[in-house]
Amino acid sequence: MSIELPDFLRWTSFNGLRTRVRAPLAAPFAKRVEYREIELSTEELLQTRGIDVDADDIEVLQDGTLGYKGRRVLVYIRDVNVMGNREHMPRYHFAFCATLSKMHQNERGERYVVATRDTGLFEVNVIGSTVQPKDVRLNVCQNCLVHITWNGFGYHQAKETRVEQVKGFTLVDFFEKYPRDLLSMKPKYTSDDAPINTYPQGWENISSTVRRLRGYRCESCSLDLSAHPRYLHVHHRNGQKNDNRDNNLVALCIGCHAQEPLHAHIRHLPDALEFRRLYGTRE
Structure with a gap:
């Protein structure tokens, strides 16, 4: 059996008495819940x-x-x-x-x-x-x-x-x-055995061979430079000039080569100026 309690706040006499004795209303019985925003890592x-x-x-x-x-x-x-x-x-x-x-x-x-x-x-x-x-x-x-x-x-x-x-x-x-976690990757070299980042002996032959095997065509914009192969460069993808694995080398026209990170200086070379006169800008 349930018993319904009366609503004392509706009683005029009760509210009048409460006002005379200056008694405040009691706080709600419900537990106060505070919400905190979840912070993701x-x-x-x-x-x-x-x-x-x-x-x-x-x-x-x-x-x-x-x-x-x-x-x-x-x-x-x-x-x-x-x-x-x-x-x-x-x-x-x-x-x-x-x-x-x-x-x-x-x-x-x-x-x-x-x-x-x-x-x-x-x-x-x-x-x-x-x-x-x-x-x-x-x-x-x-x-x-x-x-x-x-x-x-x-x-x-x-x-x-x-x-x-x-x-x-x-x-x-x-x-x-290409793993997400860079911090867990062990460096290939230490400060003692890291090779100097410079072109190896025979680089001209390597570059010539790569350009020939790629058909004297820029692998970025597809420009055919078989008539002017000197405007086709061989670029190291990872920036390491001593890493001449085939998948690290890409044939690029001077215009596309100049757009690679840290290669903006190329656009000011004499060959680059002549290239733009012949083929226009590739940017």
Whole structure:
């Protein structure tokens, strides 16, 4: 059997008596609950919604990929504007490719977000009449694939072949080859046995052979330089001039070579000026 207690606050005589003796109302019997915002760690944020960063916070690693606070990361644009009822989704990047280099030169790096999620899904803000955050499957940047020659990827290939390789690219495979955790990677060399970063003996022969095997064609913009091979350079992807493994060497025209990180000085060379007169700018 339940008993319903009377509501004393509705009794005029009770409230009058309470007022005369200056007795305050009792605090509610319900337990007060305080809510605290859950703070996610850097690792959890990278694996979920990503972290907004300044361009200066992103490190370009020796192999050309991107790092942030000891982690190898992906970079993308979170805010997507709706134009004519259509959403133009960005690509995500894993390397300091020609696209990122140009964005950096145009001072648009502040628009980027870093993440380490390997599902292919990225949180974007679709901006129309309202802002709608949602997870979207983005495609990889083709310039990034070119930058590290992922499975031989290059603009010398037919468009259909490149499209198929983009579809087949997975971040699980990428992070297996390029691990996220940079701090746990043991350096290949110590200060005692690290080789000097300079071209080895016979570099001219190596360079000539690479250009010939690549058909005297730029592996970035596909420009055929068989008539002027001196305008085709051989670039070391990881910046190590003593690392002449085939997958570390890429044939680039002077214009594309000048867009590589720390290679802007190339555009001022006499050959570069002559190249632009013959072929125009490649930037």
